[in-house]
Amino acid sequence: MSTSPRKTAAKAQDVLRAVTRHQAQHEISIIKLSEPITSHTAPEPRQRTSDASNSCLEGPTPASLEADLAHYSELFSKLRFSYVEQVTKEKFIRAIVGDPPLIVSMQENLELEKRNLGAKAELKSLKQDVASMVDGLELKARELSQKYTRIQLETARLEELPVKIHGLQSQVAELKAARATADSNPDMNLPLTKTRRLVSHRQAEQQEVTRELEALQSKLPRKRKEVERLEAELGPLETKRQNSRAAAREAKRRKEAALGGVGDDLEQRARWWRASESILTQLLDTKS
Numbered sequence: 074m075s076t077s078p079r080k081t082a083a084k085a086q087d088v089l090r091a092v093t094r095h096q097a098q099h100e101i102s103i104i105k106l107s108e109p110i111t112s113h114t115a116p117e118p119r120q121r122t123s124d125a126s127n128s129c130l131e132g133p134t135p136a137s138l139e140a141d142l143a144h145y146s147e148l149f150s151k152l153r154f155s156y157v158e159q160v161t162k163e164k165f166i167r168a169i170v171g172d173p174p175l176i177v178s179m180q181e182n183l184e185l186e187k188r189n190l191g192a193k194a195e196l197k198s199l200k201q202d203v204a205s206m207v208d209g210l211e212l213k214a215r216e217l218s219q220k221y222t223r224i225q226l227e228t229a230r231l232e233e234l235p236v237k238i239h240g241l242q243s244q245v246a247e248l249k250a251a252r253a254t255a256d257s258n259p260d261m262n263l264p265l266t267k268t269r270r271l272v273s274h275r276q277a278e279q280q281e282v283t284r285e286l287e288a289l290q291s292k293l294p295r296k297r298k299e300v301e302r303l304e305a306e307l308g309p310l311e312t313k314r315q316n317s318r319a320a321a322r323e324a325k326r327r328k329e330a331a332l333g334g335v336g337d338d339l340e341q342r343a344r345w346w347r348a349s350e351s352i353l354t355q356l357l358d359t360k361s
Contacts, residue, residue, distance in 0.1 A: 086235065089228065089231040089232060089234075093228075135218075307357065310353065310356065310357055311357070313353055314350070314353050314354065314357060317346055317349050317350040317353055318350060320346045321343060321346045321347055321350055324342055324343035324346055325343060
C-alpha cells in the first residue's frame with residue numbers, strides 16, 4: 074500500500090525537526106570535544122612555537138590534533154629520558170657523598186634487576202593494552218565521524234525533500250489536468266500494458282510503410298527509364314497521327330469542293346485516311 078505524498082512530506086518534516094532539535098542540544102565539534110581536556114590545563118601554559126600548536130589554537134582539526142599528539146609523544150619521551158637520567162645521577166651522587174656511603178652488593182643488584190625485568194614486562198603489557206585501546210578508540214572515532222557526515226548529508230536531503238515533494242505534486246496536478254482534456258481520445262486512457270502493445274503495433278506499421286517506401290524508391294529509376302522509352306516510341310506515332318488528321322481534313326475539304334469522278338476519288342482517299350487514323354488512334358490508346 075503506497076503512502077500519500079502529504080503523509081510523506083509530514084513525516085519528512087517531523088524527522089527534520091527531530092534531527093535539528095537533537096543537533097541543537099548535542100552540538101558535535103572538535104572544540105566541544107576538546108573542552109574537557111583544555112579546561113584542566115594551566116591558565117597560562119608555555120606556548121611552543123610549532124605550527125601544530127598554532128593551528129590548534131586557531132581552530133582544532135583532526136589533522137592538527139594528530140600533529141599535536143605526535144609532538145607531545147616525542148616531547149614526553151624526551152622528558153622521560155631526561156627524568157630517568159637526572160634521578161639516576163642524583164641517586165648516584167647521594168650514594169657517594171652519603172655518610173656512611175651506600176654500598177650495594179652484587180646480590181642486591183641481581184634482585185633489583187629481576188624486579189626491573191618484571192616491572193618492564195608489566196609496563197610493556199600495559200603499553201600494549203593502551204595501544205590497543207587507542208587503536209579501538211581511533212577506529213570508533215572514524216566510524217562516528219563517517220556516521221555524523223552521513224547524517225549531515227541526509228539532513229540536507231531532508232531539507233530539500235519538501236520542495237521536491239511540492240514540485241512533484243504540481244506535476245501530478247498538471248498531468249491530471251492534461252488527462253482531463255485528453256479524455257476525448259480513448260488511446261490516451263489505456264493502461265500501461267495496452268499502451269505498450271499499441272506503441273509496438275504502430276511501430277511495426279511504421280516499419281512496414283518504411284520498407285514499402287524504400288522498395289518503391291528502388292523501383293523509381295527503372296520506371297522512369299521505361300516511361301522515357303515509351304515517350305520516345307510515342308513521338309513518331311503522335312506525328313503520324315497529326316499528319317493523318319491533317320490529311321483527313323484536307324481530303325474532306327477537297328471532297329466538298331470537288332465535282333464528278335474527281336470527288337469520288339477523293340472520297341476513297343478520305344476513307345482510306347480515316348481508316349488509317351482509326352488504326353493509329355487504337356494503337357496509341359493501346360500503348361498508353
